[in-house]
Amino acid sequence: MTGNEALAYGAYLSGVRVGAAYPGTPSTQIMEKFASLPGVYAEWAPNEKTAMDVGIGAAFAGTRALVSTKHVGLNVAADSLFYAVYTGMNAGLLIACADDPGMHSSQNEQDSRNYAKFAKVPMLEPSDSEEAKQFAAVALEMSETFDMPVIVRFVTRISHSSSLVEVDPAAAPPPPKERSPYKREIAKFVMVPGNARRRHPVVEERIRKLREYAETTPLNRIEPGDDRLGIVASGAVYQYAREVFPEATFLRLGMVYPLPEKLIREFAGRVKKILVIEELDPFFEEHIRLLGIPVIGKEVFPLVGEFSPTLIRQACVKAGLIPAAASESSPAPSLDVPVRPPTLCPGCGHRGMFVVLKEAGVTVMGDIGCYTLGAASPLEALHFCGCMGASIGVAHGMDKGGVTDRCVAVIGDSTLFHSGLHPLINSLYNQGTTTTIIADNGTTGMTGHQHHPGTGHTLQRQPTVKVDLERMVRGMGFDKVDVCDPNEMDAFRGILEDHLKSGKASVIIARRPCALQSKERRTPPRIDPDLCTNCGTCLDIGCSPLIQLEECVSINEVMCTGCGLCVQVCPVGAIQQEAK
Amino acid sequence: MKKIDYLMAGVGGQGTILASRILAGAGLEMGYDVKTAEVHGMAQRGGSVESHVRWGEKVYSPLVEHGRADYLIGFEMIEAARWRTYLNPGSVSFINRFRVPPPLVTLGKARYPSEEEIEKLLCSGGGEVKWLEASAMAEEAGNAAMAGVVILGALSNRVGGDQDLWLQVIKRLVPARFVDMNQKAFLMGRTAGTA
Numbered sequence: 001m002t003g004n005e006a007l008a009y010g011a012y013l014s015g016v017r018v019g020a021a022y023p024g025t026p027s028t029q030i031m032e033k034f035a036s037l038p039g040v041y042a043e044w045a046p047n048e049k050t051a052m053d054v055g056i057g058a059a060f061a062g063t064r065a066l067v068s069t070k071h072v073g074l075n076v077a078a079d080s081l082f083y084a085v086y087t088g089m090n091a092g093l094l095i096a097c098a099d100d101p102g103m104h105s106s107q108n109e110q111d112s113r114n115y116a117k118f119a120k121v122p123m124l125e126p127s128d129s130e131e132a133k134q135f136a137a138v139a140l141e142m143s144e145t146f147d148m149p150v151i152v153r154f155v156t157r158i159s160h161s162s163s164l165v166e167v168d169p170a171a172a173p174p175p176p177k178e179r180s181p182y183k184r185e186i187a188k189f190v191m192v193p194g195n196a197r198r199r200h201p202v203v204e205e206r207i208r209k210l211r212e213y214a215e216t217t218p219l220n221r222i223e224p225g226d227d228r229l230g231i232v233a234s235g236a237v238y239q240y241a242r243e244v245f246p247e248a249t250f251l252r253l254g255m256v257y258p259l260p261e262k263l264i265r266e267f268a269g270r271v272k273k274i275l276v277i278e279e280l281d282p283f284f285e286e287h288i289r290l291l292g293i294p295v296i297g298k299e300v301f302p303l304v305g306e307f308s309p310t311l312i313r314q315a316c317v318k319a320g321l322i323p324a325a326a327s328e329s330s331p332a333p334s335l336d337v338p339v340r341p342p343t344l345c346p347g348c349g350h351r352g353m354f355v356v357l358k359e360a361g362v363t364v365m366g367d368i369g370c371y372t373l374g375a376a377s378p379l380e381a382l383h384f385c386g387c388m389g390a391s392i393g394v395a396h397g398m399d400k401g402g403v404t405d406r407c408v409a410v411i412g413d414s415t416l417f418h419s420g421l422h423p424l425i426n427s428l429y430n431q432g433t434t435t436t437i438i439a440d441n442g443t444t445g446m447t448g449h450q451h452h453p454g455t456g457h458t459l460q461r462q463p464t465v466k467v468d469l470e471r472m473v474r475g476m477g478f479d480k481v482d483v484c485d486p487n488e489m490d491a492f493r494g495i496l497e498d499h500l501k502s503g504k505a506s507v508i509i510a511r512r513p514c515a516l517q518s519k520e521r522r523t524p525p526r527i528d529p530d531l532c533t534n535c536g537t538c539l540d541i542g543c544s545p546l547i548q549l550e551e552c553v554s555i556n557e558v559m560c561t562g563c564g565l566c567v568q569v570c571p572v573g574a575i576q577q578e579a580k
Numbered sequence: 581m582k583k584i585d586y587l588m589a590g591v592g593g594q595g596t597i598l599a600s601r602i603l604a605g606a607g608l609e610m611g612y613d614v615k616t617a618e619v620h621g622m623a624q625r626g627g628s629v630e631s632h633v634r635w636g637e638k639v640y641s642p643l644v645e646h647g648r649a650d651y652l653i654g655f656e657m658i659e660a661a662r663w664r665t666y667l668n669p670g671s672v673s674f675i676n677r678f679r680v681p682p683p684l685v686t687l688g689k690a691r692y693p694s695e696e697e698i699e700k701l702l703c704s705g706g707g708e709v710k711w712l713e714a715s716a717m718a719e720e721a722g723n724a725a726m727a728g729v730v731i732l733g734a735l736s737n738r739v740g741g742d743q744d745l746w747l748q749v750i751k752r753l754v755p756a757r758f759v760d761m762n763q764k765a766f767l768m769g770r771t772a773g774t775a
Contacts (some may be wrong), residue, residue, distance in 0.1 A: 002618075025620050057725075104619055162604060162616040163644035242640040308648040325647075335701045337661045338690035340682035342592065342627035371624065378687060446625070539687050544626060547681060548688045558724075
């Protein structure tokens with residue numbers, strides 16, 4: 001099982017009945033797996049904050065709940081996390097948060113351990129799938145014992161790594177126990193200043209008790225070995241460090257906040273030298289140094305990027321902590337291997353949109369999704385991407401800040417539901433002139449085609465209401481709204497120019513189903529070698545089936561979906577396609 | 581029990597994840613401790629992808645270390661070439677003779693290295709390279725997307741497990757309607773691998 005699957009399974013076996021999340025790599029499969037288990041309710045919420053509130057509400061009602069998110073999703077959900085720490089709940093709440101060191105698929109590599117300290121909430125970190133399963137159960141017990149949410153932190157290499165998990169075929173969730181009934185308790189659950197002032201000391205007292213818990217929990221333990229070197233590590237990094245230092249004494253931390261002061265002192269007393277190995281921030285290192293214990297940490301290991309056994313070994317060789325390997329691999333003959341970045345798929349509607357936007361010379365404030373790939377060469381037609389939902393607000397700010405370029409916002413349908421609605425309303429309410437283009441492919445593309453409020457289905461495959469984008473934005477008060485297939489370039493170009501000239505806040509819904517989901521495939525166009533001048537104009541749309549040969553361009557017919565975009569850009573009419 | 585480390589490299593969408601699961605499943609059947617690491621999300625949109633699979637008595641890290649891969653499985657020629665630093669003099673690379681030109685090459689801004697150059701690079705540390713017409717064989721078996729299963733067939737001759745063990749793992753991990761096709765592709769690779 002992957003760590004994601006194991007955590008969902010562990011939560012299920014511990015009696016979690018309600019789950020909520022928004023998809024985000026590397027956390028997505030936690031909720032997908034949970035949703036597939038019998039007798040549970042699971043949903044894709046439009047964003048992580050909503051998911052968090054849903055999880056908290058379920059726990060208020062006396063039902064154990066699971067909320068899963070990627071690291072940056074916890075930023076979105078942070079407001080809710082912080083109040084839940086004050087109110088506590090009425091049943092266990094497990095928050096699974098997956099960090100992405102190395103940014104395999106993220107906009108930053110923030111270290112979520114800081115949230116534990118910041119929100120004053122305990123955090124566990126498993127180091128393989130079996131622990132992911134077990135820690136889910138521990139976290140839920142802790143959550144109920146101490147009356148607050150518990151975060152289980154993953155990294156990509158736990159989420160998407162597989163290892164053995166003990167599965168007892170007879171194991172099943174406990175029968176729905178008599179729920180502790182929901183009680184109206186205004187002083188505990190209404191966080192107005194008067195009540196919150198009385199809750200804050202409760203939070204501090206709880207952290208004090210959790211520090212004591214951290215001293216005795218088996219999640220934190222000393223693994224004895226050669227006492228000349230002691231290593232402090234947790235999670236995936238523990239496993240990497242074990243490969244490099246099979247003989248060392250380890251302080252293995254399964255609970256990464258709050259930290260066990262006495263256990264750390266005991267460990268320090270047993271070993272001659274302490275090496276703290278941790279990805280991203282010096283979280284353990286700073287804590288241990290504050291105890292007055294000298295350690296080796298970030299002077300040897302980097303603050304950025306993903307660790308691996310290779311990286312740890314090389315860093316330790318460089319620092320003289322271990323000898324260099326006898327025979328380093330011989331120097332390789334130099335060979336330039338061209339890079340292969342991710343690209344928009346053949347037939348993707350985002351491509352037509354970006355070709356037109358580039359040609360129109362507009363500045364494009366983008367957002368998070370497949371369409372962020374519009375920034376890549378050769379399109380280079382997207383000029384900003386910050387976080388989910390930022391495009392429209394930034395475009396509006398550019399407008400108010402006096403940018404002289406023509407400027408539009410581009411946001412996907414799932415991202416719009418996530419956090420684009422408020423800035424969209426803002427652009428209208430505050431008399432902006434931003435044209436917002438909703439790149440509507442009818443799915444959450446990048447994370448693997450999850451449902452959202454505009455697809456007409458729920459996570460558990462139930463048919464449901466389908467939020468109609470056009471009616472929704474008209475309902476907000478937009479009167480300039482058009483819908484168009486962006487790969488019909490002439491039509492899209494006309495609409496774009498009309499909107500840009502209008503001088504008012506407006507919406508274009510650039511609608512074309514995701515090419516990976518669409519069944520529609522047309523016969524690939526043919527290139528007439530006598531007409532093709534090999535000018536390369538078609539190559540500038542960055543569509544992978546188009547390959548430049550010596551004499552002319554050719555089309556890889558296996559990859560081509562027959563969308564016809566290249567037919568429209570060829571200046572000499574050399575690319576020809578049968579009419580629809 | 582001797583450890584065996586595998587690295588699989590390909591282009592997003594080529595089926596590296598399924599192949600790594602079959603390889604992991606076979607290792608478990610043979611009694612190894614097994615860990616794997618995969619990449620999802622943005623990297624899958626036609627970009628470079630890699631999967632690590634490790635068999636051993638007790639495996640800690642899911643990631644293979646530089647210079648310690650026993651087998652490199654290349655779904656595409658230059659994707660295999662990227663992982664040269666993971667090889668050692670005892671490594672064997674099984675490579676699909678199949679090119680997917682990356683954008684810079686189709687745009688005429690970079691050159692796709694020749695087969696000889698790639699082989700020279702991968703053998704420079706002393707390792708061995710085995711070329712396979714895996715995509716062509718997979719197409720013959722029913723679908724070119726099964727190239728990874730063909731390569732696993734060739735590899736299976738070297739790493740243990742009888743034919744039936746592998747076929748059962750495939751049956752368990754592949755959707756029912758594709759089982760026959762995948763088993764056929766595996767056997768074609770297994771035969772080619774002994775040649």
